[in-house]
Amino acid sequence: MTEKSAILAEKGTYVFKVSPRMNKVEVAKMVRAMHNVTPVRVNMVNLPRTNVLVRGKKGVKSGVRKALVTLKKGDKLEFM
Numbered sequence: 567m568t569e570k571s572a573i574l575a576e577k578g579t580y581v582f583k584v585s586p587r588m589n590k591v592e593v594a595k596m597v598r599a600m601h602n603v604t605p606v607r608v609n610m611v612n613l614p615r616t617n618v619l620v621r622g623k624k625g626v627k628s629g630v631r632k633a634l635v636t637l638k639k640g641d642k643l644e645f646m
Contacts, residue, residue: 567645579636580643586612586631593633604638 571581590608615629
């Protein structure tokens with residue numbers, strides 16, 4: 567969990583790394599089924615791949631798709 571996602575979690579929005587093929591409806595169903603909470607809004611963010619150097623050789627770090635899920639007021643997720 568990053569500092570930004572921790573700040574968002576305090577406000578009721580949680581960040582999940584999801585499959586690039588998932589859409590907003592599938593993410594909402596997954597969160598509802600796995601955590602027994604009610605998602606109000608789902609926003610999706612596509613982070614692009616980045617070029618990196620590994621031991622002097624060029625490489626690529628794959629991109630990520632994130633889902634920002636806002637829960638109904640009063641719902642919380644507990645992380646260990």
